[in-house]
Amino acid sequence: MNAYGRQLLTAFRFLLCATLLLGLAYPVLVFGLGQAVAPAQANGSIITVAGKPAGSSLLAQPVTGDKFFYPRPSAVDWNPETSSASNLGPNQPALVKSIAENRAEVAKREDVAPTAVPIDAVTAGGSGLDPDISPAYAALQVPRVAKGNGLSPAAVRQLVSANTSNGLNAFLGQPSVNTTTLNTALLQARVAH
Amino acid sequence: MELNVLSLITQVAVLILLLGALHQPMGRYLAATFTSRKHLAVERGLYKLSGIDSAADQHWKVYLRSLLAFSIVSILVVLGGQMLQGHLPFNQGMGAVDPWVAMNTAVSFVTNTNWQTYVPESTLGFGVQMLLLAVQNFLSAAVGLAVVVALIRGLVRAETHNLGNFWVDLTRGTLRVLLPLSILGAVVLIVTGVIQNWGGTDIHTLVTGAQQTVPGGPVASQEAIKLLGTNGGGYFNANSAHPFENPTAFSSLFEVFLILLIPFSLPAMYGRMVGDKRQGYTVLTVMVAFWLGSTALMTWAVAAFAGQGTGVGEGFEQRFGIAPSTLFATATTLTSTGAVNVAHDSLPPLAGGLAMLNMMLGEIAPGGVGSGLYGLLVLAIVAVFIGGLMVGRTPEFLGKKIGSAQMKLVALYILVTPTLVLLGTAITVSIPYLSSNAPAEGPHGFSEILYAFTSAANNNGSAFGGITSSGPGLATMLALAMLLGRFLPIALVLALAGSLAKQRKVPDTSGTLATHGPLFATLLGGVSLLVAALTYFPALALGPAAEGLIK
Incomplete structure (x- = not known):
């Protein structure tokens, strides 16, 4: 694979890992914190x-x-x-x-x-x-x-x-x-x- | 609605106190983040899983290539994810997004613009919002940080081609800066009333007897990074005017604080990294002066319209009124945020024009995360060049000679955005198929188009919302403006950084123009204003200025 192909693959793998962290773990953590700190507000x-x-x-x-x-x-x-x-x-x-x-x-x-x-x-x-x-x-x-x-x-x-x-x-x-x-x-x- | 001057002054003073107390500690933390040799355990895991060689020091071309590869992949993933929404989890029963809208949205979020041509409530489920859009809110902001850090390294280093490691900068900006701040910000927002849940509530009988579905969703987590990353894409269509995104006047002030926090801290980081805090303070002074001046003018333009014509009310939320709205509108357009707590389309003509002028300045006061500071540093090189012409010496900036190679890159940088804005506007107004998307009569229709291209090319994302940009024509043109408006300047900045890094440092002499202190700050402010004014005033005269004169 050439340098460009390798860069694109790296980018894809990075994005996948980042998505688990920023797209899933982060909102779930904030949800948990919200339910602990201010459930009435968090729920609308x-x-x-x-x-x-x-x-x-x-x-x-x-x-x-x-x-x-x-x-x-x-x-x-x-x-x-x-x-x-x-x-x-x-x-x-x-x-x-x-x-x-x-x-x-x-x-x-x-x-x-x-x-x-x-x-x-x-x-x-x-x-x-x-x-x-x-x-x-x-x-x-x-x-x-x-x-x-x-x-x-x-x-x-x-x-x-x-x-x-x-x-x-x-x-x-x-x-x-x-x-x-x-x-x-x-x-x-x-x-x- | 009437202006409470005392309230406005208090809020500005609170912001100055808070940001004044925080910008040096934040700047120290930012500088340490990007100069530290140590990797965190989670970072090492991320590098390993992604196949990243974190020890590599990249030539500016490799740095740029990594950045572009990452952005291309991001656009494709965000585009593909929207097209496949019907098959993805957490879609709330919503199917594939219209291809033109999906394309425009993918470009918009990867370029840190967050122009919203879609209506979120009826187009996007939790999955797309969290897994695609919110992720880009983090990463596109971290890309901006990476670019300004690379430019500063170009100024600091000597006799090298290398600017650092894009992947390491991207990871650190995200994990060490944006993520912890977002968690804190999101919790505060929840306490004020912003929601964070996994579903709405069907109300069978409202107090008043009717029925309603109270919306739900992971809003606070997205809201925090939307502001801290100067992104601006709202979870809801009404953005920060929506009671669930911005429930009180206090939350509105807090949101303005989140918008300004990182951009106003970057000069301190810059001062530390170049080993001369005065450089940071000088740049900061120019940013603060524009911010204060523009806030005052915006407030005047709105308050003066109260009781005249249609007055001040349409598009304003009652719980905010004038001061929180003008404070927000100024901060959002002077940065690349584009979140709104008041409908910009309904602002008084001169206030709408000021919102445009703020973006036309190049979003440098304090500007987007990273992009604001690199924009202003490019203008600082113009100022140094003009200063050099006045004293008849080869201009230097922080010990680096500014020769014709550098000035060519700088000149191109300055031409990119105005070309995109003016050309895009000109093409749109001359083709009825396109201009019919802005149906407002008279100069206001022109203003809507000018605002759209100004916002897209400057990666702001706010809009005169009366325009319809979801059709193939405008969706494509605005996507092009966003793409070129983001990546051409970035490529030019990295090339500039590379050419500066290559040089050896020349020692300061008594004839060197000092790039700190009030004299240079004045020169820099003047140059910034002049570049924007000469380019855009004719266009502004046809839109908001003409509109302001119609009675």
């Missing part, structure tokens, strides 16, 4: 309702009707079997149109002036699975949700503030309300009510 931050898995606290859930807080618009209809942004450019007519439509829809749903609708309520996030909304958008939804669940606005506002990020993550990022955990709390409050 699953939340349970009445003992049954009811979603991941990190992922948005599609909402209809008047009983729940709506997450932001999504380019993938909140379906975590895929993930994507709209990838529309900032000056694209399609983006201008979708923002206008979203604004009109939210204003109508929450019975407020279109100018009162915050930016996160009318734009899709980077993943399409973003469960978080701004405190302003949450405040906008409180009257409707309170009415829909037969709860007092004050009680709902309390749930909102309990599910608003604070401390380090709010400072590094921005204060956000997790609609998935908030809706879970709402469900439980309704059952208790």
Whole structure:
């Protein structure tokens, strides 16, 4: 075999060994460490309702009707079997149109002036699975949700503030309300009510 | 969304403190890794099983040939593995990947680009992700490290043709540097919420009543090396914007840290290996200056757009907002990473243009693992050459004469990437079959194409995601840009290293241009900016600049 052939064979054997180490042993080791250190997170931050898995606290859930807080618009209809942004450019007519439509829809749903609708309520996030909304958008939804669940606005506002990020993550990022955990709390409050 | 200036400054300060504390110890460790004569037991086993003579000191041509042989085999294996996915284990029921997509992906991961023309969730099972892609995340980064180490040896050694042993460098970079750091990084990421499991969870009744399948997979292990190796290929389509890849603002800051850790430590390694720490500090200063300047400009470009036009919201994750997004977007495009936590396509026009300019600088601040430093060292030779012309002396760099042979290699190096970017963009915009893949109206469509070729030729991998690159035409052109953009510069750098190693050292005299200190740092920064600016500004004017002027 000539020098080139020998190099290719060496490369193949090296890659094979490296694959066992980096492609198999490494992820298995990390899996083991994850299960030991933080199993809840490693397994998807699953939340349970009445003992049954009811979603991941990190992922948005599609909402209809008047009983729940709506997450932001999504380019993938909140379906975590895929993930994507709209990838529309900032000056694209399609983006201008979708923002206008979203604004009109939210204003109508929450019975407020279109100018009162915050930016996160009318734009899709980077993943399409973003469960978080701004405190302003949450405040906008409180009257409707309170009415829909037969709860007092004050009680709902309390749930909102309990599910608003604070401390380090709010400072590094921005204060956000997790609609998935908030809706879970709402469900439980309704059952208790 | 509004900018929290205090938050941004705090995060930059934390990064500076952490990286400032770590770059010298890391540099010492890196230098020891590549100069040690001892092999670890696992390394000796690996050499034996692969038939590698670890004692061989390779001529630069043999070094290059080994590197190319390894890369060719890697491309074929990654390509073949995807085509046979249906017959391989852990495929989650997914079958063969489309041949054009598989070809583009194989090239993309072996060249450290990690351009994603595929939608992972519906195309790739755990097997391909772990056994093919994650493995290349390690090895392609280690190839970059090997090349910069060989270049430094070329500067240090004298009167030899040999640059070291590619296989030993590849193995050590992987096992001693990337693997331990990835294990640590992955564990931290899991604690923040990144998943690491072997299957999703079907949710029959969500809180809100609907149904959903919560995805699963070995994500944290891949995420850590994706960032540490400046790879950037996301486990999920949305990359680091996906809550399972980047769950919190804290994890986002940690991910930026992982991106910057090795590239910002390499100057310290370089300083030690050439026996003059000042050389390392000078190069580091230029990198830091570009990084800080670019982060500030990017943040300004985004924050200034809030409340105007479509505002700042589309493509941004609520838990991040402006500061984490601009910090990430800058780090990812100034290195060869290309991971994203915000949709670059939806960035305000000038911010999108800056992301391109960052890559057009040649990804030198601090650049990809290995590739950033060798890129900047090539520019340092240009700076030395220009300095030499000013004082009318034969230029020297670290005691090596920079003659016409060296300058020819350097000039070719500098021409490769711009040629690929501008030619690829020009061909694509002039053929409707190709340009129809970027359907956005007006200058934005041009920006999408320019971004794609800039990203491919610079081995970045981020995208203006509105473009469709999975068809045969663009998949092939971008694969070519990635291949030539990776291996032509590497071949030129190794040839340069060989020609430098051959020379004997000339002693410094009072007339020698010092390659350390503020004067040279300024010259180097100026040269870097000038080379990129003169080449790309006309193209940028047609895309993002024109778009920024449209109201």
